[in-house]
Structure formats: structure tokens, C-alpha cells
Amino acid sequence: MLQARTRWNLLPVPEEQASALSSALKIPELVAKLLVSRGMETVESAERFLYSGPQAFYDPFMLDGMNETVNRIKTAIEQNEKILIFGDYDADGVSSTSVMVYTLKALGADFEFYIPNRFTEGYGPNEPALRWAREQGFNLVITVDTGISAVHEAQVAKEIGLDFIVTDHHEPPPVLPGAYSIVNPKKPGCPYPFKGLAGVGVAFKVSHALLGEAPLHLLDIACIGTIADLVPLVDENRIIAREGIKALERTTKKGLRALLEVAGLKDTVLNAEHVGFAIGPRVNAAGRLDSAVPAVELFTTEDEEAAKMLASEIDQLNKTRQSIVSEITKEAVEEVEQNFPPEDNAVLVIAKEGWNPGVIGIVASRLVEKFYRPTIVLSIDSEKGLAKGSARSIEGFDMFENLSLSRDILPHFGGHPMAAGMTLAASDLDELRSRLNRQGREQLTEEDFKPVTAIDLECSLDEVTIETIEQMNKLAPFGVNNPTPRVLIPDVNISEIKKIGSQSNHLKIQFSDGKHKLDAIGFHKGELMDELSYHSPVSAVGELSINEWNGYRKPQLMLSDLAVREWQLFDLRGLRDAQKKLFSLPESKVLIIAFEEETMKHPAFSELQERIYLYPQQKDQMNFAGKYVVFLDVPKTREEFFYLLESNPEPERTYVIFHQENDQFFSSVPTREQFRWFYAFLTKRKLFDASRHGEELARLKGWSKEAVPFMSKVFFELDFVTIENGVITIKDRPEKKDLKHSTTYRNKLEQAAIENQLVYSSYQELKNCFHQSRKTHQA
Numbered sequence: 001m002l003q004a005r006t007r008w009n010l011l012p013v014p015e016e017q018a019s020a021l022s023s024a025l026k027i028p029e030l031v032a033k034l035l036v037s038r039g040m041e042t043v044e045s046a047e048r049f050l051y052s053g054p055q056a057f058y059d060p061f062m063l064d065g066m067n068e069t070v071n072r073i074k075t076a077i078e079q080n081e082k083i084l085i086f087g088d089y090d091a092d093g094v095s096s097t098s099v100m101v102y103t104l105k106a107l108g109a110d111f112e113f114y115i116p117n118r119f120t121e122g123y124g125p126n127e128p129a130l131r132w133a134r135e136q137g138f139n140l141v142i143t144v145d146t147g148i149s150a151v152h153e154a155q156v157a158k159e160i161g162l163d164f165i166v167t168d169h170h171e172p173p174p175v176l177p178g179a180y181s182i183v184n185p186k187k188p189g190c191p192y193p194f195k196g197l198a199g200v201g202v203a204f205k206v207s208h209a210l211l212g213e214a215p216l217h218l219l220d221i222a223c224i225g226t227i228a229d230l231v232p233l234v235d236e237n238r239i240i241a242r243e244g245i246k247a248l249e250r251t252t253k254k255g256l257r258a259l260l261e262v263a264g265l266k267d268t269v270l271n272a273e274h275v276g277f278a279i280g281p282r283v284n285a286a287g288r289l290d291s292a293v294p295a296v297e298l299f300t301t302e303d304e305e306a307a308k309m310l311a312s313e314i315d316q317l318n319k320t321r322q323s324i325v326s327e328i329t330k331e332a333v334e335e336v337e338q339n340f341p342p343e344d345n346a347v348l349v350i351a352k353e354g355w356n357p358g359v360i361g362i363v364a365s366r367l368v369e370k371f372y373r374p375t376i377v378l379s380i381d382s383e384k385g386l387a388k389g390s391a392r393s394i395e396g397f398d399m400f401e402n403l404s405l406s407r408d409i410l411p412h413f414g415g416h417p418m419a420a421g422m423t424l425a426a427s428d429l430d431e432l433r434s435r436l437n438r439q440g441r442e443q444l445t446e447e448d449f450k451p452v453t454a455i456d457l458e459c460s461l462d463e464v465t466i467e468t469i470e471q472m473n474k475l476a477p478f479g480v481n482n483p484t485p486r487v488l489i490p491d492v493n494i495s496e497i498k499k500i501g502s503q504s505n506h507l508k509i510q511f512s513d514g515k516h517k518l519d520a521i522g523f524h525k526g527e528l529m530d531e532l533s534y535h536s537p538v539s540a541v542g543e544l545s546i547n548e549w550n551g552y553r554k555p556q557l558m559l560s561d562l563a564v565r566e567w568q569l570f571d572l573r574g575l576r577d578a579q580k581k582l583f584s585l586p587e588s589k590v591l592i593i594a595f596e597e598e599t600m601k602h603p604a605f606s607e608l609q610e611r612i613y614l615y616p617q618q619k620d621q622m623n624f625a626g627k628y629v630v631f632l633d634v635p636k637t638r639e640e641f642f643y644l645l646e647s648n649p650e651p652e653r654t655y656v657i658f659h660q661e662n663d664q665f666f667s668s669v670p671t672r673e674q675f676r677w678f679y680a681f682l683t684k685r686k687l688f689d690a691s692r693h694g695e696e697l698a699r700l701k702g703w704s705k706e707a708v709p710f711m712s713k714v715f716f717e718l719d720f721v722t723i724e725n726g727v728i729t730i731k732d733r734p735e736k737k738d739l740k741h742s743t744t745y746r747n748k749l750e751q752a753a754i755e756n757q758l759v760y761s762s763y764q765e766l767k768n769c770f771h772q773s774r775k776t777h778q779a
Contacts, residue, residue: 001652002531002564006453008541010488013037013457021046030463031471034456034485038234038475050474052239054216060209063202064190068181069165070209072140076109081139083111086125087296088145088199089118089287091280095200095225096144096167098299099218103207112138115292118358122388122412123421125153125164134160141165145199145225147179148172148187149414154179167202169231170414171400196232196481200225201240220247220256221299227272228280230419232481241477245270255298258311259283272477285318288358325359329366332377342371342449346440347397349433351378351387351426361390361421368392372451374399374440380426387429391420396448402439406432453561455541458488461516464555469544484543486560489518491537499526507559511540519547522559530584533568533653535763569767570655573759578657579605582630587611589652591627595640599633599659615644624648630655634759637750641758645773654770658759669748670707675739677701678711682721682730691726710748717742 013033022032024043040046048056060066076083083104087097097113104111116122116129124146130153133141140163143150147166154177157164166182176182183202185192197205204222207215223244226237233241249270251257260266263278286295298310335350336342348367355363357379364377374397378389393399398417403410409431413422424432464487478484495512499505507522507529520540522528532538542557572578582590592612594600600612612632613622622644629651635641670678681697682688694708701707712728715721718741720734739745757769 001567002528002538002562003652004453004541004561004563006451006561007447008453008455008488008561008563010455010458011037014041017041027471028463028465028468030457030459030468030487031474034472034475037456038482049234049238054214054219054239054243056239057208057214057236058193060205063183063185063192063205064187065181065183066206066209069142069167069183069206072163072165072180073104073109073142073210076140077104077107080110082137083109083140083142084133084138085111085113086129086141086143086146087113087115087292088123089115089292090145091228091283091295092199092225093145094283094287094292094295094299095221095228096198096203097296098221099200099203099207099215100142100144101296101300102218102221103210103215107210113296115287115296117291118287122423123414124412125150127153127156130157130162130164131160134162139163143167144203145169147177148182148184149177149412150179151175151177153177167199167206169197169199169202171416173414194235194237196235196237198226198229198231198237200229201231201237204240216243216247219244220251220253223248224275224279224283227275227477227479228283230276230480233272233477233479234481238477238482241272241275241479245272245275245477248275253299254304254307255301255310258304258307259298259314262311262315272479276479281321282314282318285321286314289317289321289324289356321359324356325362325366328355328359328363331355332363332367333370336367336371342373345373345437346444346449347433347436348373348375349378349429349436350376351380351389351429353380353382355379357388360388361392361419364390364392368394372449374402374436376422376432376436378429382426385426386423387426388423389421391415391422393418394448395452396444397440402436402443405439406435453541454483454486455488456485458490461489461492461511461513461518464489464516464518464544464557466546466553466555469546469555472544486541486543487557488539488541489557490539491565492518492540493537494532494534497529497532497534499529501526509540509559511538511557518555518557520557520559522562525559525562528562530581532562532564533570535767536564536566536568539563539565567650568653569763569770570653571763571766572655572657575657578659579608582608582655585628585655589626589628590630591622591624591651592630592632593622593644594632595635596633598661602659604659605632616640619644622648624651627651628653628655630657632657633659634751634754636747638754638757641754642773645770656758656766660755660759668704669745669752670703670711672739674701674703674707675711675714678708679715679720682715682728686730688728689726690723690728694726710744714739714742714745717744 013036018029018033018036021035022029025046035046040049085097085100087093101113114129116126125143141157142165144167146168148168148170154164158178163180166177166179168184172184172187183206185195185197200222207218219240222240226240231237259279263282265274265278283295286292294310294313298307298314301307332350336348340348340350348371360377360379364375367375372394374393376389376391378387380387391399399420400415400417403413403420409428410422410424413420415421472485492511492513494509495517496510498508500508505524505526507525509520511518511520520542540557540559541561542559545556545558546553547556572581575581592608593615594612595615597614600609690708690712695705698705698708712723716723718737720731722729
């Protein structure tokens with residue numbers, strides 16, 4: 001048995017609906033199942049999902065507050081009032097700000113943009129910045145990707161005569177800011193049909209309303225913030241992402257072209273992963289380590305040289321960011337392991353002075369990956385007595401909702417169920433940790449602390465075709481709420497397996513069902529090869545793709561996880577360094593059994609001596625349940641061996657070494673004809689000195705040198721002869737007995753039979769032998 005690393009959650013799919021959709025749209029049933037499982041249950045909804053373009057954008061004026069917002073901005077433009085765009089320092093904020101820059105420029109507005117400094121100002125609008133804006137003659141502030149929690153700041157704006165418009169997408173607090181207007185699809189009472197827009201999506205809708213048509217020329221920017229902010233890639237976000245990726249490939253914006261070049265994506269057919277893992281992090285790096293202003297300048301510049309310079313600067317910041325993240329992650333892992341072990345903490349809350357607050361969100365994500373606990377990482381500013389942090393959560397623990405229960409010690413926080421940001425007094429950290437751990441213990445079970453792998457489809461090898469994979473790819477771009485399809489291929493055989501890569505840390509497997517084959521690649525899964533028995537059916541989870549090489553295309557599976565549902569037999573017979581193999585197994589799982597005391601002392605197993613159980617002396621301490629059982633040597637009898645198997649539950653795995661010093665199977669048992677001849681020889685001689693002449697007799701007869709001592713001992717046990725100082729004397733008229741009355745003879749036959757069955761059998765014969773004993777136990 002091989003336990004899966006994660007909990008597999010196979011999503012249910014209504015078969016009838018999928019079949020009807022497959023027939024109506026002329027698509028493979030696997031693809032139809034995928035659509036149905038993601039909510040596209042009708043032909044109309046599936047077609048909208050697959051084929052909708054910009055014409056399917058909703059009317060922006062369906063957003064509550066849009067009329068007031070547009071009217072106020074147009075009035076400001078007509079009256080030549082100064083407008084300040086107030087953005088945020090992440091990729092979504094940069095994209096949102098840039099969309100508004102392009103829009104207001106097209107409308108001839110008098111405007112500037114302002115991005116707060118993460119380190120000196122923190123997240124969101126702040127009073128000093130608003131007072132500065134008023135002093136500079138601004139009459140209107142428009143927030144993008146921020147502001148929904150700015151209750152105090154909205155009040156300040158009102159007091160100083162500054163109109164304050166909020167456009168945002170974050171979760172609204174219980175009390176909304178008293179702004180001039182608020183545009184947020186999540187605002188209570190807002191009738192907008194899609195609530196999942198990113199900040200840049202909301203800015204895109206404001207631009208749409210202001211320009212009178214969807215700003216398709218800004219989709220290349222809008223897709224960056226949408227994908228990087230990890231919002232659901234469905235509905236309008238899907239249109240923004242899909243059309244935006246196409247627009248980004250052919251963009252004429254000098255800054256974006258320079259950014260693609262430093263990211264190594266020039267002239268590349270782009271996908272969501274390129275945006276999410278190459279472009280987004282570079283844009284984020286500017287605001288994480290310094291100021292996000294250069295990122296907005298990069299997105300909006302019309303100067304090619306400036307674009308190259310800004311892109312290079314941002315790329316370098318990203319490399320620095322990667323180094324800082326690695327260093328802080330190492331320190332954070334040590335902090336968890338030394339002071340807040342996961343087994344004692346349902347929620348991890350760790351903090352340290354000097355950690356860069358710009359990257360702690362990434363560090364929190366890394367800790368969630370490693371420990372799978374809701375995690376908050378904070379940077380402490382000892383001068384101000386404040387801790388600033390980022391949170392990342394796991395399924396089953398709504399971070400925003402749980403933090404909301406501690407508003408009394410969280411003066412500034414906001415976010416989503418899976419992520420949040422906050423600032424609090426450093427002195428309140430212990431209290432926050434205590435509260436969250438109590439909430440975590442109440443809401444999470446031990447099972448919740450094992451990562452979940454959502455599986456879209458179960459399929460057989462014959463269903464995995466290039467056509468099906470191509471049809472699946474029509475569901476792209478993939479992301480939140482529309483992840484890359486993950487499939488389960490159950491109980492297939494391994495026809496080939498090997499470690500690959502310069503460090504042999506990757507795995508390549510070929511699965512087979514007898515008729516069809518499928519190659520699979522598991523990056524950083526090379527160690528799994530040692531946990532797989534070739535002859536046990538394996539279940540695999542992963543993402544399907546098409547491998548193109550040298551003009552040849554074939555399906556392949558990118559492995560996420562593997563499991564073997566049945567007991568596995570690992571054959572280590574004849575392995576020279578079996579002890580090393582046993583040391584590589586988890587000590588708590590391994591049960592090592594020896595039948596001979598001499599085996600425990602053998603140099604080959606000397607380092608394992610303290611961990612070896614001797615049978616039958618320690619049989620009461622042997623429990624196979626959940627164990628990797630190792631048979632170190634050959635049992636004395638088949639009866640005791642099979643009794644041991646039959647009287648115990650099935651282990652997860654069995655490892656057989658069956659070490660022995662002497663091979664009984666190959667030291668042949670003398671035939672009955674040889675026994676008759678030797679007895680007749682002794683009868684004629686009456687006396688025979690076997691110690692002096694035994695080997696000579698064996699040589700003359702062509703027997704093994706052990707034959708004479710062996711037959712002599714059998715005759716002695718049968719009371720046919722006496723033996724004294726090696727001299728054999730025949731007894732007169734002994735009682736007739738069969739050779740099997742001799743213990744030595746029986747043991748010799750038994751040992752030869754055991755070796756034949758356990759040591760020299762084929763793998764399949766040996767496995768069948770174990771299976772037969774299991775059937776007996778179950779019966």
C-alpha cells in the first residue's frame with residue numbers, strides 16, 4: 001500500500017447531463033463531464049463559457065453607484081478639476097491604476113496617480129495622503145482596488161472638502177465608508193450579476209461606463225491584475241483573462257512588450273500560467289520591495305527606452321525579492337519547528353522584527369504549502385510597536401471571517417476567506433494567536449490538516465486521447481474556480497518506471513492496461529520509485545497534456561499524486577545492502593522479524609539489531625496493522641510462517657530478504673536408493689569409521705561430502721545404528737521405520753521446501769503464496 005500525499009476529492013458529475021451535453025455539442029464525454037462539474041449544465045451556459053467574447057460583458061451601469069461615479073468624474077473633467085487616482089501596490093492595484101490612467105487621459109482629464117508606500121504608509125488610503133492631495137488642489141479622489149474599509153479616511157475627505165469615490169472588489173466591512181459613491185459588486189444590495197471581479201475588473205467597468213464602450217484596448221493590462229489577484233476565472237473574469245492574454249501576445253504598449261522580453265516571453269504563445277507566474281510576480285516585486293510607481297509608469301509609458309529601463313529595474317527587483325523570500329522562509333520554518341510546532345498549533349502565527357513586510361504574504365503561502373495550517377506571518381516594527389502581517393488559509397477555515405471576530409485588536413485588516421492583510425499592536429500578537437488557535441481547534445479536524453486534491457474526472461487509459469486533451473484545453477485560461485483539469489486514472493499497471501534528471505529526483509512512469517499505454521512525469525517525485533512495487537496496480541492523479549517532440553505528439557500525464565490501494569510486496573532477496581534499504585524506511589512503520597537468533601547478530605544487519613523482533617519468542621509484540629513488515633531470514637517451518645501470516649491483519653507492505661547462511665535447496669537430499677545402498681554397506685561392514693573414511697566413500701560414490709554424515713545421523717535417530725567417536729556400528733534387527741521418523745530428515749525436507757517456496761520462487765509465485773495465506777486468514 002502507498003498512501004496518497006493528499007486527500008483525493010473526486011467531484012460528483014451527473015452522468016445523464018454530461019451525456020446530453022456531449023451529444024448536443026459534439027464533444028468528448030470527458031469534456032462534457034468537466035463542463036457540468038463546473039456549473040455549465042445546459043447547452044446555453046456551456047456555449048457561453050466556451051465561446052463568449054467581449055460582446056458578453058454586462059452593462060457597467062448595473063453596478064450600484066456607477067451612475068453617481070460617472071457623473072461626478074465627467075463633471076470634474078468638464079470643470080477642469082484635478083483628479084487623483086489612488087491605487088494599491090500589488091499587480092491588481094498597478095493594473096487598476098493603469099486602466100484609469102489610460103481612461104482619464106483619453107477623456108482629457110487633469111489627473112495624477114498616487115500609490116502609497118507599503119513601508120511608510122501601509123495599505124489603503126490614509127489621512128496624510130488625503131490632506132496632501134487637498135493641499136495640492138485636488139478636488140476628487142478615485143480609489144482603485146482599495147478603499148472599501150476606509151471609513152475614517154472617507155470622513156476626513158468629507159471634512160476637508162475632498163470628494164471621495166471608492167472603486168474596489170474586497171469584502172465590505174459591517175460599516176461602509178461615507179464616500180461620495182462606492183462601486184463594488186460585493187457591496188450589500190448591489191444587483192450586479194457577477195461578484196467576482198478583481199480590482200482591475202471594477203476599474204475596467206468604470207472605464208467602460210465613462211467611454212461608452214468596453215475598453216478592449218486595455219484588456220492586455222486588465223488580464224494581468226485579474227490573473228495575478230487569483231480571482232475566479234469564470235464569467236466576466238474569464239472573458240477578461242482569455243481575451244486579455246490574446247491581446248497581451250500582440251500588445252503594442254511599449255512597457256508591456258519590454259516586460260514580456262525580460263520575462264523571457266517575447267514571441268511566446270501565452271497562457272494564464274505565464275501571466276500568473278512570470279509577469280505577475282515581477283509587477284508585484286516593485287511594490288513589495290520599494291515603490292509600485294515604476295510599475296504603473298512601465299504600464300503607461302510611450303517611451304521605448306524608458307520602458308526597457310523600467311522593465312529591467314523591475315526584473316532585478318524580482319530577483320532580489322526571490323532571494324529575500326528564500327531567506328525569510330528558511331527563518332520562518334525554523335521559527336515554526338522550534339517554537340510553534342504544527343502538532344500543537346491549529347493556526348500558525350509567527351512574527352519577527354526585521355522581516356520585509358513586502359514579501360511576508362509569499363512566505364505565508366510557503367508555510368501553508370509545507371505545514372498545511374492557516375498561517376499568518378508578521379513583521380514587527382519595534383519603534384512603532386506595531387506588527388504588520390499577511391495571512392493565508394486552508395480549506396475549511398475562513399480567514400476573513402475568523403479575523404473579524406478579533407476586530408477589537410485588529411484596527412486595520414481586510415481580505416478574503418483564503419487571504420488577508422492586517423496591522424495590529426505587537427503586544428496583541430499572543431492574544432491573536434491564542435484566539436485563532438482556539439477557533440482553529442473548534443473548526444478544524446485532524447483530517448482537515450491533510451491537503452485536499454480536487455479531482456474533476458475519473459478516466460481510463462483508452463479515454464486519454466490527443467483530441468480529448470485539445471477539447472479540454474478549450475476551457476482555458478485556467479485559474480481559481482476554473483483550475484486546470486485534474487484526472488484520476490485508477491488501478492493501472494506499471495510497465496516501465498525510472499528516475500530521471502541530473503539528480504535522479506524526477507520520476508517517469510509508463511502506465512498500461514494491456515492495450516493502451518500512457519507516459520507520466522512526476523517532477524520532484526523520484527523518491528516514490530522506491531515506494532512502488534512493479535506488480536501492484538497504482539492509481540494516479542495528475543493533469544493531462546500533449547507531449548510534442550521531434551514532430552511527434554502523444555498524450556502524457558503530469559503527476560500530482562500516486563496511491564497503491566492494495567498490500568505491496570517488495571522483493572529484496574539477494575540485495576547486497578538490504579540494511580541500507582531498511583534504514584531509508586520510516587522507523588515508526590517498520591516491523592523487522594527474524595526466525596534465527598544468529599541472523600540478528602549477522603554483520604549484514606548489525607546496525608538493526610535493536611529493532612529486530614525474534615519469532616516466536618516475541619510474537620506477542622508483533623502487530624502487522626499499518627506496518628511495513630520485513631522478513632529478515634527464512635522461517636524454520638512453513639507451518640509457523642503461515643500461522644504468523646494468518647494470525648495477523650494485512651500489513652501495508654511486506655519486504656522479503658530471506659537471508660540464510662546455507663542453502664538447503666541446493667544441498668540435495670539423498671535419495672531413498674542412496675539410503676538403501678549405505679545401509680546395506682553398513683550391514684556388510686558392521687563397523688565403519690565415518691570420521692576417517694566418510695569423505696572418501698562419498699567421493700567414490702559421487703555424493704556430496706555432507707551426504708554420509710547426514711545419512712548417518714538419520715540412521716542414528718531411527719535407532720538403526722550407534723555412533724561413537726565417528727565410528728558407526730550397525731544394530732542387530734532394528735525396528736522398521738520410515739525415513740520421515742527422523743527429525744533431521746524431516747527438517748531437511750522442510751527447509752528445502754521452504755527455500756523452494758520462499759527463496760527461489762519467482763516474484764509472482766511468492767506473491768501468490770502470500771495471497772493464499774491472506775485468503776485463509778480472511779476465511
